[in-house]
Amino acid sequence: ETGVTQSPTHLIKTRGQQVTLRCSSQSGHNTVSWYQQALGQGPQFIFQYYREEENGRGNFPPRFSGLQFPNYSSELNVNALELDDSALYLCASSLFSSSYNEQFFGPGTRLTVL
């Protein structure tokens, strides 16, 4: 069973640039969630994708967008980067259900915005 993988591991960008982060979900999972973890804080929910559509969104501006592909992998895109976007971005996969299902996290992508 393959776990959740994310790429790249680290990334450095400058203010105003755009970035794309990638996530491959765990085998058998059809739902991907993205979280932002700022230094010293807990992860914050950005959004979730199921059946290639956004299925819930946290308190993040529209410049945070995403995609889910037919193989359930996902991308997180951030436009017009700001210094406060520097954080660890975590992807989590799960199997969609009406009851709660455990989310499995990847190791994250560390984004630094200069």
Add this chain to the structure above:
Amino acid sequence: DQQVKQNSPSLSVQEGRISILNCDYTNSMFDYFLWYKKYPAEGPTFLISISSIKDKNEDGRFTVFLNKSAKHLSLHIVPSQPGDSAVYFCAASALRNAGNMLTFGGGTRLMVKP
């Protein structure tokens, strides 16, 4: 507003003793609670969970207690081992929320001394 709070940023415990990590929440819509453990350079890994219809759930050395009237939960680790040293996150979910989004606390760094 922080809906899930972990008021102790760090906790130090001697090996073999009990570790008690605490978590408070404010949103009465939360009906499922989880604890995740995070090592450096890794994503959070699921530890144990509890539904709001229960007040205790046990799994080996780990026990989670839920006090709904106080909106408080705690994680007990007995006996504590040096390998338990990590950051522990409390998380909550409301099954009615689209996407089963997790709301995390800020984390407690547990250090177990040999």
